[in-house]
Amino acid sequence: MAERMGFFTDTSVCIGCKACEVACKEWNRVPDDGFVFRATSYDNTGALGANTWRHVAFIEPDRPVTGDGLDGWLMASDVCKHCTEAGCLDVCPTGALFRTEFGTVVVQADVCNGCGYCVPACPFGVIDRREGDGRAFKCTLCYDRLRGGLEPACAKACPTDSIQFGPLDELRERAEARLDRLHREGRSNARLYGEDPGDGVGGAGAFFLLLDEPEVYGLPPDPVVPTRDLPRMWRWAAAAAATLATVTTLAVLGRR
Amino acid sequence: MAECHPVGFQWVMEAKARGATVFHIDPRYTRTSAMADVHLPIRAGSDIVLLGALINHVLSGGHEFREYVLTYTNAAHLVSEDFRDTEDLDGLFSGFDPDGRTYDPASWAYAHRSDAPPPGEVGGASGAGRGREHAETAEAETYGSGGAAADAAPATDPTLTHPRCVFQVLKRHFARYTPELVERACGIPRAEFARLADTIVACSGRDRTTAWVYSVGWTQHTAGAQFIRAAAILQLLLGNIGRPGGGILALRGHASIQGSTDIPTLFNILPGYLPMPHAGRHEDLDAYLASAGPDTGFWGRKRAYLVSLLKAWWGEHATAGNDFCFGHLPRLTGDHGHYATVLGQIDGTVKGYFVIGENPAVGSSGGRAQRFGLANLDWLVVRDLTLVETATFWKDGPEIATGEMRTEEIGTEVFFLPAASHVEKEGTFTNTQRLLQWREKAVDPPGDCRSDLWFFYHLGKRVKARMTGDEIDRPVRELAWDYPEEGPHAEPSAAAVLREIGGIGPDGRALDSYTELRDDGSTRCGCWIYCGCYAGEVNRPARREPRGGADPWIAPDWGWAWPANRRILYNRASADPDGRPWSPAKALVWWDAAAGRWTGRDVPDCEPDKPPGHRPPSGARAEQALSGTDPFIMQADGKGWLYAPFGLADGPLPTHYEPHESPVANPLYGVQANPARVVYPRPDSPYNPPRSPRFPYVLTTYRLTEHHTAGGMSRPLPYLAELQPELFCEVSPELAAERGLVNGGWATIVTSRTAIEARVLVTERMRPLRIEGRTVHQVGLPYHWGWGGDGLVTGDVANDLLPLALDPNVYIQESKAATCDIIPGRRPAGPALRELVRRYREDGDG
């Protein structure tokens, strides 16, 4: 297995140019997401989905912007988290979703039967089934490019290095250093998201530096991979199954 | 900058990471503001007040970089006794002719040094009475890199105390530009202004430099050129020109838009900023050269530049005996700018029209006038990548919908010729930083698409083939029109064209530098400032060493910058008068006394062996007239001009005028708007009256990262179109409340020209401003949509709202500040639309 590769997306330097979104679609030949004016700031693709694997969020200021430029209008490029414990991968019944040698989570389109189970299993709401096609799609972390020794298309296109690609351990160090610097500059609102291997998904392979609460960016505050509770769920199901069997047995044992 | 130059913006981010403080001055809070340390919301069109107040802050606080200012600028020059300032004449400079709405610049001249020989004619013609001519022939822009001719021997006062020295004139002129005025006129609070003023002063001087970056937020105004002048004055006073990290950086627009002024598609200049000859006044070469700019400074070699150009164009036919075919050049008769041409179409004086890589039916101000012009042509050729609106207006334009045009009645014969895109052909781009970069062809153009080079070359060949022996055909018949052809479609070699532009010597070899150009016809050069781009028979723009070459910092082997691969112009000013860097941190070029040469990281922008102590002999010509301390080598006097004694159509100093359409009165002068601005008052070019209660809001237009200009290259692309699928306007919550506008709903925006509809985006990023004690709302409108073409998304044309009001120097339209009304809901369709506008106009006039 090669080194685990991932993304550190530093939203404090994201200029919302959406080059990442477009580069991803160009490289991966992802279809467009429809032409709908959403009146949600400069965001008209809305969210990650089967047809948008990088998504740039725009968070309008909720009060008049003052002379300070910083933090007035937040922009952040979201992507599949390539979770250490990935809900989508855990529940996939066909093995279409698999973990690559880079530690990333990828759908094999030729295996996916479109059961749709991965969709609600993702605690980040990333993967989705494509209308008309029936299969599930999401960021592959440019598996094909990685195998060819290239960096992912989105990171390559990002002009400000908001998207940093590299070995996960290295990225975590860089992120800590960046966070320290921002804190020293008095930007106490800066925080890392998804970098902690102790979190509910065992740490994300794509993590973020945010300037506000995660939910403001459309991210869950405390995501947990649903399969964490699986053994207990089976135990409750077994109890229910036993109840069903017992009730049935009692019913036939009763008076004729 | 983050919006329109996101790739360049990475360097701003880099600077920030190294500790730079970034200010963003813009009516709107944009993606750029979000990355800036400070955002200053400014009322569109009021920047001269802000810049003027900064100049005043520097001058009144004694913050100028004295040594730099004294030696490198014209601060010490004395101005003529006849000069009267706007402060004296309530908003006019001396020399204004109210009938022609033009200036005669004679009174703005320097006072001549009493011991020097007489100055001769300024600009070659007698200064007096030239105003009208000057404006009519669009001559202001023709100074280009040469600058205007000016007295090279003015009287000076090195103590800078003489009441008529430029320094004192400046002080008086800007004295009323105060922080209070900034607050009143721009809507920027005093504390914010102080923060800006303190920062730029602290970040200028020997050890530090400040850069100003601008683009069309400053230029698209009826006083646009003066906005830039104001910034130039500020930067000269602070010693920020010609030095690393300094400058006023014009971020350019279209790919190779810099190239399109260097080797111009403009009507009034020839390649290398040589002026276009004028009919009647420039019968022969000598008459032309006499008025084509100064004889001192490097511009003094203009004869060599022009003769080499004529030799490139007419080859063997160009001889000393026939003025090198100077007579073959077309002549100007007046303003042939874009808007004058369009009105000529409406009037029937312009019959045919080539539109190459432009979409004026959507992209140009006064869209209705554009289309009425197109509809009145005999023939129209459109070359584009897609079927843009300019090629289809006759069947699906908005005027068909209103019933004002009927397809059957439009006589224009439209030829649409598909063009190859930038990836389907090779050639150069010249962009910001004057950098020429060669592009390879990635794929063959599909179908009938051909490069523009192919089109013009083969069109030229066919036209030439039809020329007769008639005298009138001679200029075309004799054109040197022979480039190697390649491939199945006989594509002319772009490299051969570049080589010719780069200059060829008597031995047939590519030239090294423009200093080798000769006026005897022995050299050929398509554009003197590009001379040397093929030196050593190497396609220098094609070099791609990112940080390589002699200096990783300068990266001299990344493309090729004109002139002479120099990365920072006027870099002689990066060293002190003695030739030593002002500080080690800002060292760029310096005088190496031991070697007796200028040296450094960049190519020195002066004669390499002229010592700092050199003083020119009296009566010297061209560069020989420059001293060792003159960094501005293209100027007649080698100085940076704080005050422009000649060369601008609207005054020697920047002055605040209100935009042509403004909701407020000029807070400074009785004169409301730039008196020399170009307007076309006629029924098909209506205007909103100033301070009209019917049009109470400021309208400003701009770009979005997601689209490109008139949209022909972005609306057809799904990955871009989906990102911004509809025309929208941005308004503040306060304006939304005032007008009942709802986020996500519709609004109709009205001016005297027309009304358009747009979706509404209510945002705190639009801030209502306090101007002169009352609230002024601004409506923001991107301009990328049109009704059709091959677009996947459509929308009304923002430009249909805008007036035909132009800057008098460069003829750029005022698309950044107009007035409008905004009402909730969609606009009426069909004839009812015209009815709505008619009612507004009647009310507005009443």
Add this chain to the structure above:
Amino acid sequence: MVPEAEFRSYHGQPILKRPVWHEPHMPLYLYLGGVSGASSTLAAAARATGRDRLALATRLAAALSGAAGSALLVAELGRPERFLNMLRVIKPTSPMSLGSWILALQGGLTAAAAGSAVTGLLPAAGDLAGAAAAVTGPLMATYTAVLVSDTAVPAWHEARRELPFLFAGGALAGAGALAMLTVPRAEAGPARAVAAAGAAIELAAEHAITHRLGIVAEPYTTGSAGRLLRAARLLAAAGGALAPLAGRHRVLTTASALALTAGAICTRFAVLRAGRASAADPRYTVVPQRKRIYGTLEMP
């Protein structure tokens, strides 16, 4: 109910993806799978106690509902032609993978048992299959609860304890109701008992869901899910109460059986809709998660 605290979101948009599963496929599959599971269990018990009419009817019910459920499942796939990819792997972390195997076994066993019963061929093998289907049956009826709970959908994941009982109860009620309708009243005693008990279990589980889940219970009580669930409750209560009396009259049998069936089906539609609604409103994602981290919505 405690008034909701202020919470913030991204333009009010969902954080999670709505489950993509369709109506009526998915709720009917849940119902049919449950009926198949409970029926095969009942069939084995009936066979073991010599109730052959009941055994035959429930074997048939188990086989047919299992087959119909499989058909719906295949139809639900985005790429139905790739149904067999389900059986490419056995994946313990995927309830759908295990469920597919359970479904395959259940389908095979119930088909064998029913085939033998109908044709009279290979009775021993038929009985063996029928007995085995008594093992797969209860799993068949409850694995679907694990299937939906093992998602990030708040209304499902938070109800992971109750859903197996809800589904088991509904399975019993549905299977009992079907048997009541298809078996002579005299022999349908166990069916009535099963149906009544199932309804009671269903009602208890519903009560637990709507009272234990805090804010996440809201999707079960509001909107169309709420309406469906209220209807389901009434139907289960009525059908369950009638069931013990149903031996007395055909009309009562029919009424009880239809009410129970309708109740079990409504419950499953309600579960799907509650799941969708809870995924669509970011509040159900954010509020519980923030409470989990900070004990409150506010920053500590």
